[in-house]
Amino acid sequence: MSLAACVAFESLSLHYPVHYSTSVPWVTSLLSTLDTAAVRTVACHIRLLGSIDALDWDGLGKLFSSGPYKTLERVKFAINLWVGVHSTFEEVEGLVRSRLDTFDKKGILSIANA
Numbered sequence: 001m002s003l004a005a006c007v008a009f010e011s012l013s014l015h016y017p018v019h020y021s022t023s024v025p026w027v028t029s030l031l032s033t034l035d036t037a038a039v040r041t042v043a044c045h046i047r048l049l050g051s052i053d054a055l056d057w058d059g060l061g062k063l064f065s066s067g068p069y070k071t072l073e074r075v076k077f078a079i080n081l082w083v084g085v086h087s088t089f090e091e092v093e094g095l096v097r098s099r100l101d102t103f104d105k106k107g108i109l110s111i112a113n114a
Contacts, residue, residue: 009039010039011043012039013042013044014030019050023055025059039071041074043078046079047080047082072108077109093111
């Protein structure tokens with residue numbers, strides 16, 4: 001999949017689960033295919049069944065600081081913690097804020113309990 005042909009949208013919303021004992025490299029890979037500087041908002045709606053560290057946080061941080069995402073005004077995470085996840089929402093929120101601290105300091109990062 002590629003977002004290369006998508007040149008006219010300002011908002012992008014991804015919905016995906018994070019399963020137990022998996023990684024989710026496709027999120028960063030997919031977002032890296034975008035070739036426009038018009039994106040203002042990226043929203044990730046996550047059904048968390050495993051670890052929030054399954055995402056490539058370093059890759060996302062670098063990507064959101066690069067060309068196509070320089071116009072970002074909001075990075076949103078809506079996280080639905082499923083039964084069996086051994087973390088509280090506050091712990092998960094803290095991890096996301098620490099992984100994307102540059103955007104948190106800019107005031108463009110928002111995290112909600114979905």
